[in-house]
Amino acid sequence: MKRPPTPKLPIAAAVAAVIRKIPRGRVSTYGAVAEAAGYPRCARHVSKVLNHVPGLPWQRVLGAGGRISLPGEFGFEQRFLLESEGVRFKGLRVDMASYEHHFTRTPRKVSSRKK
DNA sequence: ACTGTGACACTGG
DNA sequence: ACCAGTGCCACAG
Numbered sequence: 001m002k003r004p005p006t007p008k009l010p011i012a013a014a015v016a017a018v019i020r021k022i023p024r025g026r027v028s029t030y031g032a033v034a035e036a037a038g039y040p041r042c043a044r045h046v047s048k049v050l051n052h053v054p055g056l057p058w059q060r061v062l063g064a065g066g067r068i069s070l071p072g073e074f075g076f077e078q079r080f081l082l083e084s085e086g087v088r089f090k091g092l093r094v095d096m097a098s099y100e101h102h103f104t105r106t107p108r109k110v111s112s113r114k115k
Numbered sequence: 116a117c118t119g120t121g122a123c124a125c126t127g128g
Numbered sequence: 129a130c131c132a133g134t135g136c137c138a139c140a141g
Contacts, residue, residue: 034123039137069123
């Protein structure tokens with residue numbers, strides 16, 4: 001097993017689905033989203049998906065440690081939107097300890113809870 | 116088929 | 129604490 005078999009869904013669909021599951025007032029990180037989508041090492045692809053797929057709560061996706069990776073004014077916009085949802089910031093970072101959303105296993109049809 | 120790309124994550128200085 | 133460099137992996141052209 002060189003590595004977990006790539007899921008059937010394209011990364012874009014998987015990531016988009018995961019991000020849409022993030023409840024309001026909650027946030028997540030690229031790595032976490034990628035992992036939840038089935039691509040543990042593809043945090044960078046998450047960013048591509050956000051750019052390619054509109055309609056996603058891109059603001060709820062942050063970098064590691066809850067840091068905003070977005071350079072430019074979009075970064076400020078992201079922070080503003082998150083605060084509007086009730087997410088508090090610790091300086092330049094989000095209080096991940098309290099706002100990081102835990103995804104459920106395999107976003108597939110039936111939740112195979114089990115482990 | 117190959118190369119470049121990217122809103123990252125992680126380690127070291 | 130902050131900055132810079134490196135590794136990563138799937139998708140687009």
